[in-house]
Amino acid sequence: MDTQAAVLDGDINTLWQDALEAYRMETKSDLLGVDFADDIRDCAGVEDVMNVLQENMEDFKAFRSEYSKWGKVRAVLKRVVGVVLVLNDVAGDAAAASGAPGVSVIFVGIGVLLTATKGVSDRYESLQELFSQVSEYLLRLSTRMEFKAGLSSAARKNALDILMHLLHVLALATKLLKKNRFMHYMQVVSGNKDMKDALERLDRLTATETRVTVMETFSTTQQILKEVQTMRSGSLFVIPSTHLVLIQCISPDGQGHTETLERIENSLSVMTTVQVQQLDIEIQKWLAPPDASENHRRVTASRCEGTGTWMLNSPAFMEWRERDASSFWLHGKPGSGKSVLCSSVIDMLTSMPSNTVAYYYFDFRDESKQHADGLLRSLVHQLSSASDECLSLHREFYSSYGKKGGPSLTLLTDHLRCLAGALSNPVYLVLDAVDESPHDARRTEVLPMLRKLTSLHLDHVRVLLASRPEGDIRKCLEDECTVSMDLQDAEPHERDMKSYIALVLTSYLDFGDWPRRLVDLACDTLQRKANGMFRWVSLQLDSLRKCLPKHVEKTLDSLPETLGETYRRMLDAIDRTCxxxxxxxxxxxxxxxxxxxxxxxxxxxxxxxxxxxxxxxxxxxxxxxxxxxxxxxxxxxxxxxxxxxxxxxxxxxxxxxx
The missing domain is CATH 1.10.10 (Arc Repressor Mutant, subunit A)
Known part of the structure; x- marks a missing residue:
């Protein structure tokens, strides 16, 4: 007997009893003793379950006054109930034979959770979001599970695991709701580790089944396509019974032999395309690359037209672009505009179809973008779509390591080199804000990884790195990179700053009352005192917007000298009551x-x-x-x-x- 099946048949009652006991420990509630438990057990379908749940809620006056909000909860909850019934159909045969409580206790648990809302509006909204997320995970399985005859025992075991874990999620939500800690769903998910971990595990369990489905269906589709081609060539063979169901679904009306084969072949080609797309989605979900495009859009939106053109035309940049296996270190003070310059580089390079560009912004705001792991995942994801060969290599990488958890830094580094090596056109890697990685991670992971990226020994790969000139970064990159540029010494960078100041002073309505003399004075003063920092200039311009013309000269004379002093004054200016x-x-x-x-x-x-x-x-x-x-x-x-x-x-x- 299949060992998985043995587990289902022999231990299922014990598994359900353990799950119920765990629920009782979390919530201090016995689901089997709830008033409406018997009514739930008698339900024959989705509408029956929904009616029992609603009848149980109607005791609350607040529920009736918030009936429209219940409608939204009901709509998403109905989807959850539907998929749970399908899951139970897959894993429930053994449950019924063993006398286990089965799926009814999950619906009772949902009822207990709804009862705990007491009809309060904010709680409805939180539950709606919770059920929406659970529904999103479970709907992955609905189509697959409806054809339960073709499911392996492993798939049935996974269905049972999902049901029992769903009971755990309900227990945590009920516990939080009773303690008045479930008023704001996102706060719970981000702040409560148990709930966050529980939802992540539900995500993994449902993704596991989806991954298996994609691989099995893709394999079966390829096999049937070969058999169809054999049939069309006139050879005789017996179609496996597992494939007859699919063929009957595709051609149910008994069409002619040739027409049926053409219909099957066309349908299977479409299925192959869809399955490949699903496989690529699963690969991306497994790789989980941070989205660098979010940062790029934000930086680009803040860029003035023409900014950075001087750098793109500079001898240092031209040398980096044309020199084999070159690396460029761009460095400058905090707020000196390094990210804006990197965004200009990225846009210029990507405008040339012959280039392959992958980029990354380290980000102090986002923990997923502060480590070597996130850097490599993002670069790998971007390069994987650079060519058909890269895409094929990426799928092979997933096939080899996708079932072994997340890929290690070593595997990601080797794979990145493999992808870059498969390309013959110029490959540019642009990495901004290296200094925004935490010091410990920078020392142990990021800087060692940057050394590897700048020494891939691939002539067509060039790397640009931007950062503050902090000691550890300077020590690593100063001798490692073939080209470097200090923005403090770049005279054209000052011209960019002057253009930016002039644009703000002459185009923003807040400065419309200023005479030309004051505009010129402000432009000269800000550029002279900026010390190369766009950030400092931007903050002073924000402050000057509120300044009347008669106070401009005095304000310009007393500008803060540093960013720190600027922030202190900004705090001092806040209303004392706030x-x-x-x-x-x-x-x-x-x-x-x-x-x-x-x-x-x-x-x-x-x-x-x-x-x-x-x-x-x-x-x-x-x-x-x-x-x-x-x-x-x-x-x-x-x-x-x-x-x-x-x-x-x-x-x-x-x-x-x-």
Missing amino acids: IADVLRILACITYSQVPMSAYELAEIFAIDFDTDTGVPTVNAEHRVSDPASRLQLLCSGFVIVSENNISFSHLSVKNYLR
Whole structure:
């Protein structure tokens, strides 16, 4: 007997009992003793289950007043129930034979979770998001599971694992809801390790089955295609019974032999294309490359037209572009515009069809973009689509290592070299903000990896690296790179800065009342005092926007000399009634291990820290309706909003606050 099947037949009752006990330990609730458990067990389909759940909720007055929100929850929950029933159909035969409770306890668990909302509006929204994410994972399996006759025992075992783990997810959500800690879904997922880990495991379990499906279907499709070609050549053979079902689905109306074969061949060709696309999606999910294009779009949006042209035409840059196996180190002070110059390089190189360009922005705001692992995953992903040969090599790489967990740095490095070596056209790797990797990671992972990238010994590969000239980076790259440029010594860089200042002063309405003399004075003063830092200039221009013409000269005479002094003055200018909240918000961003949303940070506005008891309390009336806008207003210059996440506008802000 298949060992997997033996596990299902012999131990399934024990597995369900263990899952129920784990649920009871988490929630202090016995699912088998819940009032509506018997009603759930009698349900014959999706609508029956949904009706029992709704009837159980109607006891709450708040539920009736929020009926429209229940409608949204009901719609997404209905999808979850449907897939769970299909999963149970796959794994449930043995359960029924052993007397195990089976899938009904999951629906009871959903009912208990819904009951814990007590009809409260915010909780509905959180549950809607939870069920949406669970539904997204489970819907991967629905089509595959509906044809249960062709499923292996391993697939059935995986279906059972998914059901039992879903019960664990429900237990954690119920526990958090009862403790009033499930009001904001994203806060729970980002801040509660148990829930985050549970959802990630559910993701892995469903992805495992999808991966198996893609590989099995692709293999079967290729085999059937060969058999169809044999049939069309007139050879005799017996079609395997496992393939007859597919052929009957494709040609159910008994068409002629030749026409049927053509229909099968066309349909299988389409299936092959779809399966290959699904395989590539699974490979990307397994590789999990950080998305460097997000950073590139953000930097490009801040770039003034014509910025960086001088560098693209400079002898140093031209040498790097044309010299075999060359490497370029671009360095400058904080806020000197290195990222903007890198974005100009990337756009210029990618505009030439003969080039292959892969790029990466290290990012202090995003932990996934601070290590060698993220760098290699991103570069590998970008190069994998550079040619058909690269794509084939990438699929072979996944076939060899996809079932062994994530690839190691060594495997990724070797694969990157393999992909680059498969290309004959020029390959350019552009890596910005190396200094935004943490010091420990930089010393142990990033800098050693950069040495390897600058010495791939492939003539057609060129590497450009941009960073601050910090000691460890200088020691690593100064002698390693064949070309270097210090922006502090680049006179054309000063011209870029002058153009940027003039553009802002002459095109922004805030400076429309200034006479030409003051515009020229401000332009000259800012350029002279900037010391090569675009960031410093940008902050002074923000401050000068509020300045009346009669105060301009005095303000220009007293400009802060450094970024640190600029940030101190910005804090001093904040309204004293708000400064405590602003400092708490900045502290949260500084020390948070994960990106924080505007919604999460704005909770600070609703907390009263100065109570008679000394214990902070939450006052829901003090919540703001537009958290992102309010945070940007109060923390102007310190933070930016990206996809509703709040982060520091520049690494120098974080360094100053620490």
